[in-house]
Amino acid sequence: MSWTPWNNEQMAINIANDIPDGSYVNLGIGRPEAVANHIPEGKEIVFQAENGFLGMGPVATGNEIDYELINAGKKPVTALPGASIFHHADSFAMIRGGHLDVCVLGGFQVGRNGDLANWSTGAPDAIPAVGGAMDLGVGAKSIFVLMTHTTKSGEPKIVDEITYPATAVKAVRTVYTELAVIDITPEGLIARLMVDGLTFEELQAKTGTKLIAQ
Amino acid sequence: MRSHELIDKRIASVEEAVSDIKDGSTILVSGFGGAGSPIDLLHALLDQGAKELIIVSNNAGNGQIGLAALIAAGRVAKIVCSFPRSSQSEVFTAAYRAGKLDLEVVPQGTLAERIRAAGAGIPAFYTQTSAGTPLQEGKEVREFDGKPHVLEHAIYGDVALVKGRDGDRWGNVTYNLTARNFGPIMCTAAANAIVQVRSFVELGKLAPEEVVTPGIYVDRLVEVPSPLEEQKLLDAGIRRSPQ
Numbered sequence: 056m057s058w059t060p061w062n063n064e065q066m067a068i069n070i071a072n073d074i075p076d077g078s079y080v081n082l083g084i085g086r087p088e089a090v091a092n093h094i095p096e097g098k099e100i101v102f103q104a105e106n107g108f109l110g111m112g113p114v115a116t117g118n119e120i121d122y123e124l125i126n127a128g129k130k131p132v133t134a135l136p137g138a139s140i141f142h143h144a145d146s147f148a149m150i151r152g153g154h155l156d157v158c159v160l161g162g163f164q165v166g167r168n169g170d171l172a173n174w175s176t177g178a179p180d181a182i183p184a185v186g187g188a189m190d191l192g193v194g195a196k197s198i199f200v201l202m203t204h205t206t207k208s209g210e211p212k213i214v215d216e217i218t219y220p221a222t223a224v225k226a227v228r229t230v231y232t233e234l235a236v237i238d239i240t241p242e243g244l245i246a247r248l249m250v251d252g253l254t255f256e257e258l259q260a261k262t263g264t265k266l267i268a269q
Numbered sequence: 270m271r272s273h274e275l276i277d278k279r280i281a282s283v284e285e286a287v288s289d290i291k292d293g294s295t296i297l298v299s300g301f302g303g304a305g306s307p308i309d310l311l312h313a314l315l316d317q318g319a320k321e322l323i324i325v326s327n328n329a330g331n332g333q334i335g336l337a338a339l340i341a342a343g344r345v346a347k348i349v350c351s352f353p354r355s356s357q358s359e360v361f362t363a364a365y366r367a368g369k370l371d372l373e374v375v376p377q378g379t380l381a382e383r384i385r386a387a388g389a390g391i392p393a394f395y396t397q398t399s400a401g402t403p404l405q406e407g408k409e410v411r412e413f414d415g416k417p418h419v420l421e422h423a424i425y426g427d428v429a430l431v432k433g434r435d436g437d438r439w440g441n442v443t444y445n446l447t448a449r450n451f452g453p454i455m456c457t458a459a460a461n462a463i464v465q466v467r468s469f470v471e472l473g474k475l476a477p478e479e480v481v482t483p484g485i486y487v488d489r490l491v492e493v494p495s496p497l498e499e500q501k502l503l504d505a506g507i508r509r510s511p512q
Contacts, residue, residue: 105377106301108447122303122500123448129302129355140446142453142481143301143327144385147378151398175403182362183374184354185404190378193397224401 058252060233067093069248070159070199070231078156079103081191084128087159087201101137103155105187107146110138127187150187150194158195160188162202162230164217167264169227169239171200172219185222192223204232204261211263213237213244234258243267278440278490279469283313286463286491290319290428293346297384297426297455298326298336302355303499305448307432307465308335312497314430315339321346325384325424327377327451329353329361334499334507340364349424351377357503376404379421381454387423388457388486395420426459432496433482436466437473440487441480449481456486463489465496 061069063086071093074080081103082088091113094100102111104126111126112133120131134140141149149155164172171192174185192198205211213230229247230237235258236248245267249258255268280286287310290296296314300306315338322345329348330337337360339345347370353361364370375383376398386394395418399405409420431452433442442464444452456462464482469492 104447106304106447106450121446122498123305124446125302125304129304134446140449142449143377143381143451144454147381151378151382151396170401180366182354182365183372184352185374185376186352187377189376189402189404190398193400194378221402 056252058250061250062233063089064093066201066231066233069236070201071095073199073229074100074157076100079109079154081105081150081155081158081195083158083160083188083191084186086161088126088128090159090201103146103149104132105146105150105191107141107143108134108138109141109149110135112138147187147190150190153194153196155195157197157199158191159199159201160191162200162212163219164212164214165200165202165227165230165239166217167213167215167239167244169225170217171198171222171226172217173200174222175220177220188222192226197228198223198226199229199231200227201231204234211261214263234261237266245269275438276484277438278484278487279438280489280491283309283465283491283493284316286310286489287313287317287430290314290317292319293321293323294319294427295323295325295425297424297429297451297459298324299429299431299450299452299455301327301447301450303331305432305444305450305452306335306499307430308497308499309493310430310463310465310491311335311339315342315344320344323347323349325349325380325426327351327380328355329358331355331357331499332503333360334497334502337361340370343369345370347371347373349373349375349380351375351380374404380424381451383421383424384451384458385454387425388454391423393420393422424458426455427461429455429459429462431455431462431464433464433466435468435470435475436464436487436490437470437475437484438490439472440464440484440490441475442466442482442487442490443475443479444481453482456482461488462486463491465491465493467494467496468492
C-alpha cells in the first residue's frame with residue numbers, strides 16, 4: 056500500500072487538534088507559526104509571543120503593519136480584543152513560571168527521554184544563537200515539537216540519545232512529523248497517529264529508537 | 270531665602286544625552302529586533318566616539334544601522350545577547366568571525382531576569398533554564414525540588430539606552446506596543462538610564478496607572494519626535510546610518 060506524507064498544513068492541523076480549548080500557547084519561530092492558522096472555528100486559544108504580548112492575532116497586512124507590533128519572529132502582527140502587552144521580564148516570568156499550557160517548537164533532534172535539541176548543530180563555525188528556546192523548553196506545561204521525521208539525507212531525528220547540544224532535558228511531550236504523531240511517555244514512545252497506508256514497521260525503520268504501536 | 274530646583278530630567282539633544290559615556294562602559298540597549306531599538310541615541314553614541322563598549326541587547330543589529338553601525342565602526346568589544354543571528358546581521362557575523370568582538374550568548378529569559386535582578390537588588394538567582402545544556406558550563410548548578418538549576422548573576426549597566434513613547438520632566442515613561450520589551454527593566458538596571466521619547470508631555474498628563482517606567486528609574490529624557498526605525502530604513506534600501 057502506498058502512502059503520502061502529511062503536508063505542512065496537515066501537520067499544523069494535527070497539532071491544533073491536540074491543543075485543549077482555552078489554552079495559553081506559545082508558537083516557536085518558523086514552521087510552528089502556521090499552527091495559528093488552523094485552530095478550529097469556535098475554539099478559543101490565546102497566543103503568547105515571547106517579546107511581551109498575550110492575545111496576539113493574525114499576521115498584519117497592508118495598513119495594519121506596524122513594526123512596533125511584532126511577534127517573536129519579528130513579523131508585524133495584529134492584536135486581538137483582550138490583548139495585553141508587558142515587558143520582557145514579565146513575559147519570561149510567564150514562560151518560566153509555568154503559566155503557558157503549550158509551546159510548539161521546531162527541532163533538530165528529540166531523544167527517547169524527551170531531550171530536545173533545536174538551537175545549535177554544534178558546528179564549529181556556527182554563530183551561536185539561542186533566543187527563548189531554552190526558557191520555553193523548561194517553562195511550558197506541554198512541549199510539542201514539530202519537525203521532519205528525518206534529516207534531508209534520511210537520518211532519523213527521533214533517536215535514543217540526542218547528539219546535538221541540548222536545548223532542554225526531558226522536556227518534550229509529543230512529536231509531530233510528516234509521518235506520525237508520537238507521544239513520549241514513561242512507558243516509551245507511542246506512535247499515536249500515522250499517515251494512511253504507512254505500516255508501523257516502515258515508521259520504525261525511519262526512527263532511531265524503539266516505538267510502541269498504538 | 271534658599272532657592273530650590275525643580276526635578277527636570279529633560280535634555281535638549283541626543284548628543285548632549287550621551288556626551289559623557291566613557292570608553293569601556295556596559296551599555297544596556299533596548300529593543301527586540303528593530304522594535305524599541307533606540308537608533309537615534311545609538312547614532313549619537315557613534316558620533317560621540319566611546320569605544321571598547323560592552324553591549325547588552327537581545328540582538329546584534331541589522332544592516333549597518335544602530336547597533337550594527339557601532340559594531341561596524343569597531344566600537345564594541347563584547348556583546349551579551351540571546352540571538353545575534355538574523356537575515357541582515359552580516360556586520361555582527363563578520364566581526365565575530367574575524368575575532369573582533371566577544372560574544373556571550375544568554376537564553377532570552379535569563380537575559381531579561383539578569384537585568385531585572387540588577388534593578389531589584391538581587392545579585393544572583395537560580396533558574397532551570399539552560400540546565401543540562403552547554404550554556405550551563407562553568408556555572409554553579411544546584412538541585413531544587415529534585416531538578417537542577419543554574420546560578421545566574423545580575424547584569425548591571427553603566428548606561429541604558431532605551432526607546433519610549435511619551436515622557437514627562439520627572440522621567441515617567443510610556444512605551445508604544447511591543448516596543449516596550451527590554452526598556453522598563455533596562456531603566457531599572459543602569460546607573461544612567463537615558464530614554465528617547467517621541468513626545469515630552471506636561472507633568473500630570475500621564476495618568477498614574479498609565480506610567481510604565483516610574484521616573485525614579487530614569488536619569489535623562491530626550492525628545493525625538495520622528496525616531497529612526499530600523500525596519501523602515503531597511504525596507505527603503507537604506508543600509509547605512511544617516512550621518
